[in-house]
Amino acid sequence: xxxxxxxxxxxxxxxxxxxxxxxxxxxxxxxxxxxxxxxxxxxxxxxxxxxxxxxxxxxxxxxxxxxxxxxxxxxxxxxxxxxxxxxxxxxxxxxxxxxxxxxxxxxxxxxxxxxxxxxxxxxxxxxxxxxxxxxxxxxxxxxxxxxxxxxxxxxxxxxxxxxxxxxxxxxxxxxxxxxxxxxxxxxxxxxxxxxxxxxxxxxxxxxxxxxxxxxxxxxxxxxxxxxxxxxxxxxxxxxxxxxxxxxxxxxxxxxxxxxxxxxxxxxxxxxxxxxxxxxxxxxxxxxxxxxxxxxxxxxxxxxxxxxxxxxxxxxxxxxxxxxxxxxxxxxxxxxxxxxxxxxxxxxxxxxxxxxxxxxxxxxxxxxxxxxxxxxxxxxxxxxxxxxxxxxxxxxxxxxxxxxxxxxxxxxxxxxxxxxxxxxxxxxxxxxxxxxxxxxxxxxxxxxxxxxxxxxxxxxxxxxxxxxxxxxxxxxxxxxxxxxxxx
Numbered sequence: 448x449x450x451x452x453x454x455x456x457x458x459x460x461x462x463x464x465x466x467x468x469x470x471x472x473x474x475x476x477x478x479x480x481x482x483x484x485x486x487x488x489x490x491x492x493x494x495x496x497x498x499x500x501x502x503x504x505x506x507x508x509x510x511x512x513x514x515x516x517x518x519x520x521x522x523x524x525x526x527x528x529x530x531x532x533x534x535x536x537x538x539x540x541x542x543x544x545x546x547x548x549x550x551x552x553x554x555x556x557x558x559x560x561x562x563x564x565x566x567x568x569x570x571x572x573x574x575x576x577x578x579x580x581x582x583x584x585x586x587x588x589x590x591x592x593x594x595x596x597x598x599x600x601x602x603x604x605x606x607x608x609x610x611x612x613x614x615x616x617x618x619x620x621x622x623x624x625x626x627x628x629x630x631x632x633x634x635x636x637x638x639x640x641x642x643x644x645x646x647x648x649x650x651x652x653x654x655x656x657x658x659x660x661x662x663x664x665x666x667x668x669x670x671x672x673x674x675x676x677x678x679x680x681x682x683x684x685x686x687x688x689x690x691x692x693x694x695x696x697x698x699x700x701x702x703x704x705x706x707x708x709x710x711x712x713x714x715x716x717x718x719x720x721x722x723x724x725x726x727x728x729x730x731x732x733x734x735x736x737x738x739x740x741x742x743x744x745x746x747x748x749x750x751x752x753x754x755x756x757x758x759x760x761x762x763x764x765x766x767x768x769x770x771x772x773x774x775x776x777x778x779x780x781x782x783x784x785x786x787x788x789x790x791x792x793x794x795x796x797x798x799x800x801x802x803x804x805x806x807x808x809x810x811x812x813x814x815x816x817x818x819x820x821x822x823x824x825x826x827x828x829x830x831x832x833x834x835x836x837x838x839x840x841x842x843x844x845x846x847x848x849x850x851x852x853x854x855x856x857x858x859x860x861x862x863x864x865x866x867x868x869x870x871x872x873x874x875x876x877x878x879x880x881x882x883x884x885x886x887x888x889x890x891x892x893x894x895x896x897x898x899x900x901x902x903x904x905x906x907x908x909x910x911x912x913x914x915x916x917x918x919x920x921x922x923x924x925x926x927x928x929x930x931x932x933x
Contacts, residue, residue: 453494470637471749492520493562495555505776508541512549527574539569544630551778592615592915593679595617595618595681598682598684604651605903605907606903608654620662620668622854624719633740634743637750665858666855669859679883681885682889685887689848694801703842705744711725730840731839733836734841737762738846741844759800777931795816797818804835862878887899905922
């Protein structure tokens with residue numbers, strides 16, 4: 448145990464962010480460089496090393512949190528990194544992007560602010576990179592088997608790294624021009640600088656993983672031909688079909704899916720574009736959707752110089768504390784102020800868009816909305832609450848409905864879908880097509896980055912067993928596992 452009195456002697460303290468007026472002028476990560484290390488030992492000491500650490504249950508990866516908290520408290524960064532990597536291929540991704548269900552399940556969180564698990568995690572991995580503790584781990588011998596991984600998001604990368612280290616020859620296919628999936632083009636630079644992806648890719652290349660960009664399976668390469676080339680295939684293509692908003696005026700110019708808007712801003716940061724073709728500069732921006740993707744749109748609009756930013760959410764405003772129907776250790780729905788919200792803008796809850804209004808040139812100018820109340824689980828408009836707000840750029844960030852069906856991948860493979868439109872799989876993550884497996888959002892549906900990595904690791908075990916008959920790879924979850932919830 449780190450410090451038996453740590454949780455009594457030290458209050459929760461999180462990473463400091465840079466001043467708003469400074470950070471909205473650039474695209475660097477919002478946190479103050481170096482602000483964590485001076486405080487992280489004390490924060491790690493707050494871990495109680497519980498007899499039953501429920502943080503393990505909150506995290507689908509089964510991270511050994513009390514163990515690496517202890518090492519971080521003692522500033523033994525090498526051992527802390529080893530324990531961290533034992534369950535997580537990419538802790539620098541999760542330490543920056545995960546909403547930390549582990550903290551919601553922290554036993555200390557029953558009656559005190561929980562341990563800053565996420566901050567400890569990112570401190571360990573950043574220190575590991577600085578110290579040279581993160582090195583390639585190529586296999587001792589090759590199996591002679593080949594695997595294709597479709598998609599280079601966190602699930603695909605995790606599966607690829609596990610299978611490469613098991614001795615198989617792995618090629619990752621990505622339809623975009625760079626590796627990373629949503630990590631690359633869906634996550635803004637101010638949340639995670641892309642240098643973190645780039646150095647992991649170099650590590651994986653050194654281990655033997657091959658990467659094929661700008662190849663979309665189903666369009667550029669027939670799925671059946673791919674299956675013949677490889678001994679096994681892992682589909683980790685994500686749930687990339689955006690949920691639409693079919694209301695009058697949807698066809699107006701200036702209304703875009705979030706995943707049409709965000710990648711262009713990232714391409715500017717990559718140096719591919721000088722100015723984003725879809726920009727918020729000087730415009731009244733409305734973001735429809737109150738989740739993390741919506742917050743990403745808000746922060747991006749701030750940096751592009753929007754005249755105003757308004758975020759709409761159909762659900763009511765969450766509370767600041769757990770509701771009785773969301774008891775510990777489940778993940779509670781709480782009012783969350785992200786770094787993007789700190790930077791300005793208005794958030795409006797319990798409203799629904801009725802229609803859009805444009806100018807004579809077909810450009811959106813106004814968004815009409817109404818307040819709603821839920822009856823029998825369905826939102827009903829409240830009479831007399833209709834109004835309109837200025838909207839010259841609208842981004843739809845209402846989630847995703849499933850994997851892409853238009854590129855031909857599902858049909859060409861002959862894959863079966865489940866009742867929710869996801870690719871069906873058995874207990875080994877195998878589809879109905881022999882040798883074809885599915886991991887991540889393509890099989891689970893829209894989820895969190897920790898679930899994606901856990902799925903990639905678990906699917907890798909199924910593939911390894913299929914290819915060799917046995918497998919020593921870990922499988923932290925089953926396809927049917929779900930988050931701690933009520």
